[in-house]
Amino acid sequence: MMIGIVGKPSCGKSSFFKALTNMDVKIASYPFTTLEPNKGVAFVKAKCPHTELGKKCDPNNSDCIDGIRLIPVKILDVAGLVPGAHLGRGRGNKFLDDLRQADALIHIVDMSGKTDENGLPTDNHDPLEDIKWLREEIELWVKGIIEKVWAKSDDSIIIKQLTGFTPKNETIAQCIKDAGIDLRKLAHLVCERTKPMLIAANKMDLPEAPKNFERITKISKDKIVPCSAELEIVLNLASSKGLAKYENGEILIYDNANDQQRNVLEKVREFIESYGSTGVEKCVENVVFSLLNFIEVYPVENENNWTDSKGRILPDVYLVPLGTTVKEFASMVHTHLAKNFISAVDARRKMRVKEDYVLKKGDVIKIIAGK
Ligand SMILES: Nc1nc2c(ncn2[C@@H]2O[C@H](COP(=O)(O)OP(=O)(O)OP(=O)(O)O)[C@@H](O)[C@H]2O)c(=O)[nH]1
Ligand SMILES: [Mg+2]
Secondary structure, eight states: OEEEEEOSTTSSHHHHHHHHHOOOOOOOSSTTOOOSOEEEEEEEEEEOTHHHHTSOOOOSSSEEETTEEEEEEEEEEOOOOOTTGGGTOTTOSGGGGGGTTOSEEEEEEETTOOBOTTSOBOSSOOHHHHHHHHHHHHHHHHHHHHHHHHTTOOHHHHHHHTTTSOSOHHHHHHHHHHHTTOHHHHHHHHHHHHSOEEEEEEOTTSTTHHHHHHHHHHHOOSOEEEOOHHHHHHHHHHHHTTSEEEETTEEEEOTTSOHHHHHHHHHHHHHHHHHSSOSHHHHHHIIIIIISOEEEEEEESBTTTTBOTTOOBSOOOEEEETTOBHHHHHHHHOHHHHHTEEEEEETTTTEEEOTTOBOOTTOEEEEEEOO
């Protein structure tokens, strides 16, 4: 699973990336601070089934803290996009190619209106404009990719041209069918179906932002999550320095914080009281579990102990699209399992299931395959 972070220069992409991944990347108020993409890992949370088993798990591809499984999601932070990027404006469209593999995009929008479409300081810029042109820019990039082979008018060539956009060729085939001879519409459908986008209304800590947010959420049909990457960074830093603790939606400020630190942390507290959180993690949770509708599933080899061949309890967790069958899941775990698939066992109910069994959130599954 990979999520791409997009947006105009200086909207806060790298700040958002740093807040999520705790990686120390370059952040500055001038445009095109980021040139080479930053790659990192964030985590989405789910209740770990080991709590039902009464035995501690041995995570391999993830982590588990206090009964909560932390499931890794790759995050990609790229250079800022400007209007005309698909024609090579700004830093060109070379980095757009890095977004090919993304399962979804988070569009970071500077909700304060204090930067223009090129990321330069201004007043009263309308963030709604950014939401519109950025989507268009991404679609025109995809249109440019298809255009190179469009004259050949062969579906299989177009599908090949869009390799990496989605693991499912059928998705592209359906887009081609639905778009007919309309190339622009095809680009739109490919984006809509392979690059769903969540809007992160960033810089909500600035006084100008809430008014824009209220206006835009009323008229936009996008999923928009209010957030402040900056305050999330402050909170992470304060936690790592032992100045504060964030737990169950509450901030506990310790006595060793000085007055200045206390003031900033009070600002974070106020923000969290208004919006429920800093919104950064919520964006990723929303993408994975709502926008993409993925569920987490645990493959095991022993249906009684929920262990793998090495005796590790619930070692791995996979994020799969809702609607995935157990046979499809087998192919995600190992091609051998899919090729020699016999049946599977729902390890929670200790019941055999057939290949067309549709997986549920939190399923623990043993796949039975021939040699
Ligand atoms: N007040 C406030 N400022 C923010 C927030 N997020 C980012 N900023 C500031 O916005 C400026 C740009 O932040 P970056 O994270 O470098 O933005 P970017 O989108 O990665 O920019 P480029 O790499 O140049 O495209 C910096 O001065 C940040 O401190 C936020 O949530 N609130
Ligand atoms: Mg950046």
